[in-house]
Amino acid sequence: MPDSAADLDGADEVDDDNPYVTDPDLDFRDVEELDEDEAREQAAYLREAVRFHDYRYYVLNDPVIADRAYDRLFERLRELEAAFDLEREDSPTQRVGGEPVEELGTVEHVVPMLSIDSSGDADDVRDFDARVRRELDGADVAYVCEPKFDGLSVEVVYVDGRYVRAATRGDGVTGEEVTENVRTIESVPQRLRGEYPDVLVVRGEVYIPKDAFQAYNRERVERGDDPFANPRNAAAGTLRQLDPSVTAERPLDCFFYDVLAAWDTDSGSGEADGESGDAGETSDDDTVREAWNGGDADVDALLDALAARSSASAGGINAGIEGLDTHWHEIERFPDWGLKTNEKDERVTDIEGAIDYRDSLKAEREDLNYEIDGTVLKVDDRAQCETLGTTSRYYRWAYAYKFPARAEVTTITDIVVQVGRTGRLTPVALLEPVEVGGVTVSRASLHNPEEIAELGANVGDDVRIERAGDVIPYVDEVVEKGSKGTFDFPDACPVCGSDVERDGPIAFCTGGLACNAQLVHALDYFTDILDIEGVGEAAAEQLVEEGLVADDVADLFDIDGETLAELEGWGETSAENLAEEMEAARHPPxxxxxxxxxxxxxxxxxxxxxxxxxxxxxxxxxxxxxxxxxxxxxxxxxxxxxxxxxxxxxxxxxxxxxRDESRLGEPEAPAGEHAGDELAGETYVFTGSIEGWTRDELQALVERHGANATSSVSSNTDYLVVGSNPGVNKREDAAEHDVDELDADDFFAMLTERGIDVESGR
CATH class of the missing domain: 1.10.150.20 (5' to 3' exonuclease, C-terminal subdomain)
Incomplete structure (x- = not known):
């Protein structure tokens, strides 16, 4: 067993004594029965175990415990951290997202993230190979071949094994800082494993798996939101969310495929890629070492120093670290560090092997669980890469061999405008059927009036249809005009005739539930959420058309059973079943x-x-x-x-x-019945332990009386309640935001003064 919990938390591998790795004991003692030392030790073991299980699941794709067991370990860790104020920035529990920001800042990349020249022609790929070998004086060249992911490229930085920063590619020199958003991605470790460099900067691709994208789109549609157009746009938009908690809810994943920089104090001067390792000291290296400060690094200064060093060298930074002399060796090292790689990566010995790789992957494209639009081939040897160098925009040692686009040309036969549950008007192009990516497409989204205007699309035009994955097809461009002018978007709702209003590029019907289309969608959604079976979309449309639901969803509860039984497709039994379903839905949560x-x-x-x-x-x-x-x-x-x-x-x-008793009745209050509004509008944070109370009990107490209880201090916090052994960070944050502190006695005294019976509120 480690000498201390701190030693355990810093361990690179799982401790032999860790009881939560294989066949974990899930029969935990109540949190209030633990003292702080016991809680701290158990939390340390749990963090280590959860990281290990994340590694087995996300990197090795070989879990060793069931999902339910993992969920219990994770929840226990969250309980301990909350009860004893043991939250840590690199804990697995912190993937839920940090505080929202007003805007994404920009950062300079440690090493420029350049683009890759590309073509879909095999002869162009062979010409690339000929240029490479000519520059290398006819030397043999091996290539590493990888899928070209259709996601969003990111730089991820680790200092002393800890995740410290992430940024989008941006213009290649600077990118948007998305540190807190990337932190929420399960396959991006908060701590590296094994033996890692002091500083490691890697390039990866953030994406959404196809199956997760489809499931998430289904959830969006079910709750009345518009589906995302394709996985890439969804991933890009998610990564740029200003609220990381929104990012945490979406199914992002990440593959890693390049070491941009690796620097180690013990390796000497820190040579640029491909150098021999015996270069002398430089002022740039001195600046890096000063920022490193023996491991107590000023992260911003350290990364600035490395960025300056990178710009002074011919390429990225590889500090002579053993085992990073080829791209293939990097890929082999990634899983040792806990970084996920793609199972389709392959090393070939010549350009024909790279072309065969691309053709083979193209044949598998539809079966992959992620979107790709080609392959990337890289010169394997890093010293050869250094010789080849870069242009201002491209790496000279890499090339993208792209697939043909999933697109076909067809004719728009009509344009219809659909009305959604919220009144949003969506134009849809009806098409001469065409096969796109193995699927027959007869309709495609035109998104909104502004999109139609930009395309200049109208009925009779020949258009190019694209389909990125198994999602809604869309009109990419007008190939040939077969009409005069552009589709005239209606000023009145096509269903109810109400005025159409514009909110930016989006158009809305102003009719509300007076619009039958909106009423149908609202009724279908209402019964689905309340689990009232028997009223799907078709039945909802029928009830609205028959005038039985004419004003709003409450009309459903006023329908006479005999009248309903007489409708086509109904009968006494189905009418009685619906009445029973509505009765069961009374007083919903x-x-x-x-x-x-x-x-x-x-x-x-x-x-x-x-x-x-x-x-x-x-x-x-x-x-x-x-x-x-x-x-x-x-x-x-x-x-x-x-x-x-x-x-x-x-x-x-x-x-x-x-809420009338003849219909749904009064909704039920959530567990922990609402006791009053004495603390309405106030926000409380608790730190440390208060004798006789758990953290959950304290939070539930204030929430029952109208307050909001959160786990972190912000400018919205009203009171920080401080118990014994409080956390330093929360008190510092409270001072920074001028938040009032209350000790336990003052807290309970204040509640009593406001008429709250503390003991009865347990």
Whole structure:
């Protein structure tokens, strides 16, 4: 066993005594039964074990415990960190995302991230090989071949084995800093494994797997949101979210494929790629060593020094570290460090092997669980790469052999405008059927009026249809005009005739639930969320067309059973079944109710957070936009949508009709019944331990009385409640944001003064 928990936390491999690695004991003692030393030691073992299981799952694709066991270990670690204030930045529990930012900053890359020249012609690839061998005086050249991922390229930086920064490629010299967003990706380790350089800068590709993309799009559609167009756009947009908690909810993944820089104090001067390793000291190296400071690095200064050193060398930095002399050796080392690589990577001995690799991968393309648009071939030997060098834009030692685009040309036969649940109008092109990527396509999205105007598209035009993966096809360009002018987007809703309003590029019907199209979607969504079987989209459309649901979803509960039984496709049995389903749905959980009524941008997860925060429907309805924004997971845009929905007189009438006892009745408060609003609008953070209370009990106490309890201090925090052995970081953050501190006695005294019976609130 390690000498201390601190030693264990820093271990590169799993300790033999760690009880949570194989066949873990999941029968944990209650948190309140542990003292701080026991909790700290158990948390250290759990962090190590969770990292190990992440490595087995994400890198080796060979898990050794069941998902349920992993979930219990993870939850236990979260319980301990919360109860004893043991949160650490590199803990696996911190992947949920940090505080939102106002905008993404930019950083200079340690090594420029250049582009790769490309072609889809095999002769161009052979010409590339001829140039390479000519520059290398006819030397033999081996190539490393990799899939060309259709994702987003990122630079990821590790200092002393710890994840410290990530940035998008940007213009190749600077990129957007996305450190907290990339931190949420499970396949990006917070700590490296094994023996690693003091500084390691790697290049990877962030993407969304096809199956995860399809599942996530299905969830978006089910909650009334528009599906993403394709995995690449979804990944790029997700990585640039200003709120990392949004990124954490989306299924990002990452492959690693290049060492951009590797620097080690013990390796000498830190040569540029391909140098012999015996160069003398340089001022650049002295600057790097000074910033390194014996391992106590000033990270920003260190990376600036490495960036300066990189610009002074012919290529990236490889500090003479053994085993990094070829690209293939780098790929072999990545899993040892805990970095995920692609199973299709391959080394070939000549250019014909690289061409065969591309053709073989093209044949497998549709079966892969990630999008690729070609292959990348790199000169394997790093010394040869250094000789070849770069242009201002491209690496001279790499080339992309691309696949033909998944695109076909067909004719637009009509353009229809669909009305969604929220009133959004979406133009859809109806097409002469055409096969694109193995799928017959007869309709394709035109997205919005602005997109139509940019394309200049109209009925009769020949257009190129693209399909990136198994997603909704879209019109990429007009190839040949077969019409005059551009499609005239309607000023009135095609379903109800209400005026159309524009919000930027998006068009909306102003008819609300008076628009039958919106009412049909709202009814289908409402019954789906409340698990009322028997009312799918077809039945919802029928009920609306028959006038049985004419004003809003509350009409569903007023339908006479005999009338329903007489409709086509129904009968006494199905009418009785629906009546039983509606009775079973009475008094739904508040979270389900808030999700079902169709507030824009509020799906089941956000609705559950709102229910937990406010406790009852009246408290929710009486809140302000600022109150909504104080809920974790709710940003300013969503808060504005909620406030506008709640303030709409028609929506309030629907809510009041639904909560009538003859229909749904009053929604049920979440577990831990709402006791009052004495602390409404306030936000509390707890640090340290308070005798007789667990962290969960304290948070539940203030939440039952209308407050919000969070795990980190921000400018929105009202009080930091400080127990024994408090965390230093939270107190420093409280001082920085001028947050009031309360000790346990003052905290309970304040609650009593506000009329809160503390003991009965347990």
């Amino acid at each position: 508040l979270g389900d109710f808030l999700a079902a009524i169709g507030i824009p941008e509020v799906g089941p997860t956000v609705a559950a957070d709102l229910a937990s925060h406010f406790g009852d429907l009246d408290a929710f309805l009486d809140a302000s936009a600022d109150d909504y924004e104080a809920v974790e997971g709710v940003g300013p845009t969503v808060a504005r949508h909620i406030a506008e929905f709640r303030g709409n007189e028609r929506n309030r009438r629907v809510i009041e009709r639904l």
